[in-house]
């Protein structure tokens with residue numbers, strides 16, 4: 001009498017799971033807690049990594065304030081703009097790929113209307129993602145019912161931002177308005193991984209026990 005054990009590993013199971021956009025936030029500045037009155041740094045209100053928001057102005061007269069955001073109570077605003085002045089946001093993307101970001105930006109009628117968008121991983125060497133993008137004059141209200149989608153810029157993405165200990169995002173004014181009182185305002189700066197599709201390979205084994213009589 002012989003006994004045979006035959007084993008066959010047969011089945012492969014393919015599972016595809018979709019992770020919806022927005023379920024992971026690396027950093028998001030809403031300014032609802034920081035309510036800026038200075039150049040910063042202002043801590044991100046949300047996100048796995050958080051991070052800092054800062055403003056930079058050449059003119060010492062620049063004032064930072066927190067007027068109504070885009071459908072929220074607070075935003076990050078400043079006046080006395082010169083060419084080269086900027087808003088900057090820094091966070092981490094370590095362990096995440098396909099990183100993208102969006103932000104809301106508006107201005108007063110005499111505020112700077114033209115910006116460049118730059119990114120960096122060291123704060124020294126910069127890559128330009130958008131040149132001379134236009135900032136509109138949509139009037140923001142703290143009432144969510146009056147949220148202005150036309151103020152949303154992006155999503156912007158660049159492979160250099162993936163899986164980095166630190167990333168920097170800058171919105172740099174390309175113009176010097178004649179009216180120093182002109183303001184520019186930013187809100188809802190959000191850094192996320194792009195929606196990803198995760199493929200799971202599952203191996204199912206089938207074990208056959210076969211008995212034979214000699």
Ligand SMILES: [Ca+2]
Pocket residue numbers: 030031032069070072073074075187188
């Ligand atoms: Ca806000």
Ligand SMILES: [Ca+2]
Pocket residue numbers: 035066067068073074075
């Ligand atoms: Ca306020």
